[in-house]
Structure formats: structure tokens, C-alpha cells
Amino acid sequence: MEIRSRRRQTENGTDPTPAQPQLRINVPSTARERVPSVDPYGFERSDDFDYESYEELMSEYLAVLTRRSIKWSKFLQGRSRVEKNLKVKRYVRKGVPNEHRALIWMAASGSQDQMDKNPGYYHSLLQAQHDPKLVEAIRTDLHRTFPDNVQFRKTAEPCLQKTLYNVLLAYGHHNKAVGYCQGMNFIAGYLIIITKDEEKSFWLMDALIGRILPDYYTPAMLGLKTDQEVLGQLVKIKVPEVWQAMTEHNVMWTLVVSRWFICLFIDILPVETVLRIWDCLFYEGSKIIFRVALTLIRHNQALILQARNLPDICDHFKQITKGAFVEDCHTFMQTIFKEPGSLPMATISKLRETCRAQIMAEES
Structure with missing residues (x-):
């Protein structure tokens, strides 16, 4: 997220974007010069990233963003399921804290229900015989996926390229009408960054490509x-x-x-x-x-x-x-x-x- 000189509105009845507790807002200038900085999702910040504006923004809003996270935590406390209603819709529009995103995305999209109804299905797809053309198409795009994200580099530990390969391969066998199409690697990559879970990423892919955006990624598009x-x-x-x-x-x-x-x-x-x-x-x-x-x-x-x-x-x-x-x-x-x-x-x-x-x- 690039940030220039700008201000966000204060909490006037609405809540700004949820922040991540791990955000570092005081970065010494010497450290900036010495070490390439990355955002909370693993993306390298650009050379012209405005650290001063970022620190100013975060120092002003960190307390507000934390309160937003607390509201979600209180709402979800003791809940094993999340039903759709006007309150949840309002909360979602104001932003889901990153620590709750996987849960809310899975519940809202119906992915959790699908995963619960099909235990072991994802792993069975990975264990099945693989289509060589599908494998080749996916492998070709792996190194092109988020080259500016440190988590997708081969030197990363763990390297998310392997996770990405598994999700795309399983989905290609699950939805043969789609197989693999360029663009799907970036979608799967984002899902993996947020969920940190192969199987959940697979079922969220199924929700997006199979139900929310049908025929976006079929050969005829x-x-x-x-x-x-x-x-x-x-x-x-x-x-x-x-x-x-x-x-x-x-x-x-x-x-x-x-x-x-x-x-x-x-x-x-x-x-x-x-x-x-x-x-x-x-x-x-x-x-x-x-x-x-x-x-x-x-x-x-x-x-x-x-x-x-x-x-x-x-x-x-x-x-x-x-x-x-x-x-x-x-x-x-x-x-x-x-x-x-x-x-x-x-x-x-x-x-x-x-x-x-x-x-x-x-x-x-």
C-alpha cells in the first residue's frame, strides 16, 4: 500500500481500516536505507515509499483501528458460525480485521459449508493422477506470481510457491471446465496470504470462480x-x-x-x-x-x-x-x-x- 501526503477522516461514527498489530510504525531512517521494507503481507515497499506520511497516519489512527478489531472480536466471541444479517453486512463494509478475514470470507461465501460437507476432498485431488498439461501451465506461472513478495521467493522459508502450486493444481482437477487460466495464480496467492491455509484457499477459489464470478476463467471467458x-x-x-x-x-x-x-x-x-x-x-x-x-x-x-x-x-x-x-x-x-x-x-x-x-x- 503506497501512502503519500494525505489524511484519513477521524472516527466520526464510522471506523477506518483495521490495522495489523505487527505493523511497525517507527522505522529509523538508517534501517530504511539498510534493509528493504515489506508490508504486513510480504510485499516490498517501493523505493519512493513515504515513511513519514505513513508513520504520521499510523500514529494517529492505530488506536482507532485497534478499537475496530476489538468490536469484531467481541462480536465473534463464542460463535462457531456467522450468519448473514444487516449487522454483519455493516461490519463487513467497514472492514474485516486481518485476523478474522479467513473466518468471515469462508462463512460469507459458503466455502466453510462446502469444506465441511466434503472432508478429505481437497487432499484426494492432490493425490490423484495429474494432467501433464495442467502441471506445465501452472509451473510456468509460479515464478511470475508476486515477484515483489518475499513470501513467494524460492529463498523464503516456508516458500508459498509450493502452497500456490497445490491450490492451483487441485482446483484445475476439481473444475476441469476451467483448468488453469492466467490471473488465477494471483487470486490464489492473495487467498493464501490471508488464510495461510491450502484447503481454505482452495474452497474460496471455488466460491469465487464457481459461484461469484462464473465463466470468468473458462476458455471462452x-x-x-x-x-x-x-x-x-x-x-x-x-x-x-x-x-x-x-x-x-x-x-x-x-x-x-x-x-x-x-x-x-x-x-x-x-x-x-x-x-x-x-x-x-x-x-x-x-x-x-x-x-x-x-x-x-x-x-x-x-x-x-x-x-x-x-x-x-x-x-x-x-x-x-x-x-x-x-x-x-x-x-x-x-x-x-x-x-x-x-x-x-x-x-x-x-x-x-x-x-x-x-x-x-x-x-x-
């Missing part, structure tokens, strides 16, 4: 293509000036937002912001992706409209995923539920039906 066009239609409704500009410059939506969808904003937005998005994605489903995308576009429409040609548009779409607005994950998450306005699932479903039919007709 019909679900992915459909949702990109759905976003275009939503922009036409919500931000018509941007839709008009895209049309005039003949820019296909897949050119500027395909990585947003296929990587679920990994390597697009800061780590903490991605995790906050995923909190809601597991709880509320795919509609969250549209809310995030619409917010990025609507909030930055003035910049997008400055584009004079195709390269400008592509460059401006990269710019809108950086900076203070997306780094302040708590304010950003509050904004995604306000700025796009009403977004009924019925509207999305109807648009999906229309866009899917159009794509299938064009490809037939």
Missing part, C-alpha cells in the same frame, strides 16, 4: 466479456459523458478494464484497498466489482474527458487507479456505496442477459 460490456452500459447510464468519449474514440471496454475484472483489482489498487473490496465481494457478490469500477470512472471523469486519443484514454485509466483517493481505503470504500448511486441486482442481471446474448451472436 463469456462471463468476463459479458461483465465488461455490462460496465460499459452502466457507464452509459451513470456517467454518459465518459461513455460518449469512449464511443467517439472507438475504445473497447476490454482494452481498459479487463485486468480490473480478471485480477479482481490485484496489482491495480493498493493491497489494503483490494482486501477491503474482497471483504464485500465475498459477502455481497459480484455487484461490488461494478461499484468499484463505476466509482473509479465517475470520480475521475474530468481526467478521463481530457483524453484526446486512444493512448490518452489508456494512460488516464491507469492514472485513476493510483493516488490518495484509492490509497485511503476506508474513505474509498465508503464512496463506492454512495457515488454510483442505486445499483439494483435486477438491473445488472438484465444487462448481463442482453450483453451475453449479443456477444454470443457476434461470436457464432
Whole structure:
């Protein structure tokens, strides 16, 4: 998570992003020069990381973030199950502390139920005979997965590449219609970082790819293509000036937002912001992706409209995923539920039906 000069709002009835107890906020300058710093998830911080702003921010909000964690701990105390209700939804939207993320993601997505109903299934997949083509495809991408994360390097102990390989291999055999597709390695990697558990990561993959985002990763990628066009239609409704500009410059939506969808904003937005998005994605489903995308576009429409040609548009779409607005994950998450306005699932479903039919007709 890159942090520049910025401030987060104080606790005015809402709670900022949960922090991790292990965050080190007082880093001597000599240590910064001597040792490459990593964030709590193992990602190396960039050379231009603003330590002073980070320390200022954390010194101001650490107590608030701790109180948020305490609220979750009190809520979960003595609970073996977490049922969906308005209180939990409100808590999730405010952010799930990292120590409770695996539990909440598993419960909210139905993954815990699936794992409980299928004891030993994950390990049976690993023990089965493996498809050589699947093995080769996965191995090819292992070293490309988070090269800036110290936990995925071969020198790490333990090295998460082996865990990543197991999860992807098991899933490829579990869902033969998907097998393995580029982009899945980053999703599995994030799940492993948070859950620290192979089997839970596998079942969360199953929830994302099998239920929350169906047909995103199949060979035809019909679900992915459909949702990109759905976003275009939503922009036409919500931000018509941007839709008009895209049309005039003949820019296909897949050119500027395909990585947003296929990587679920990994390597697009800061780590903490991605995790906050995923909190809601597991709880509320795919509609969250549209809310995030619409917010990025609507909030930055003035910049997008400055584009004079195709390269400008592509460059401006990269710019809108950086900076203070997306780094302040708590304010950003509050904004995604306000700025796009009403977004009924019925509207999305109807648009999906229309866009899917159009794509299938064009490809037939």
C-alpha cells in the first residue's frame, strides 16, 4: 500500500481500516536505507515509499483501528458460525480485521459449508493422477506470481510457491471446465496470504470462480466479456459523458478494464484497498466489482474527458487507479456505496442477459 501526503477522516461514527498489530510504525531512517521494507503481507515497499506520511497516519489512527478489531472480536466471541444479517453486512463494509478475514470470507461465501460437507476432498485431488498439461501451465506461472513478495521467493522459508502450486493444481482437477487460466495464480496467492491455509484457499477459489464470478476463467471467458460490456452500459447510464468519449474514440471496454475484472483489482489498487473490496465481494457478490469500477470512472471523469486519443484514454485509466483517493481505503470504500448511486441486482442481471446474448451472436 503506497501512502503519500494525505489524511484519513477521524472516527466520526464510522471506523477506518483495521490495522495489523505487527505493523511497525517507527522505522529509523538508517534501517530504511539498510534493509528493504515489506508490508504486513510480504510485499516490498517501493523505493519512493513515504515513511513519514505513513508513520504520521499510523500514529494517529492505530488506536482507532485497534478499537475496530476489538468490536469484531467481541462480536465473534463464542460463535462457531456467522450468519448473514444487516449487522454483519455493516461490519463487513467497514472492514474485516486481518485476523478474522479467513473466518468471515469462508462463512460469507459458503466455502466453510462446502469444506465441511466434503472432508478429505481437497487432499484426494492432490493425490490423484495429474494432467501433464495442467502441471506445465501452472509451473510456468509460479515464478511470475508476486515477484515483489518475499513470501513467494524460492529463498523464503516456508516458500508459498509450493502452497500456490497445490491450490492451483487441485482446483484445475476439481473444475476441469476451467483448468488453469492466467490471473488465477494471483487470486490464489492473495487467498493464501490471508488464510495461510491450502484447503481454505482452495474452497474460496471455488466460491469465487464457481459461484461469484462464473465463466470468468473458462476458455471462452463469456462471463468476463459479458461483465465488461455490462460496465460499459452502466457507464452509459451513470456517467454518459465518459461513455460518449469512449464511443467517439472507438475504445473497447476490454482494452481498459479487463485486468480490473480478471485480477479482481490485484496489482491495480493498493493491497489494503483490494482486501477491503474482497471483504464485500465475498459477502455481497459480484455487484461490488461494478461499484468499484463505476466509482473509479465517475470520480475521475474530468481526467478521463481530457483524453484526446486512444493512448490518452489508456494512460488516464491507469492514472485513476493510483493516488490518495484509492490509497485511503476506508474513505474509498465508503464512496463506492454512495457515488454510483442505486445499483439494483435486477438491473445488472438484465444487462448481463442482453450483453451475453449479443456477444454470443457476434461470436457464432
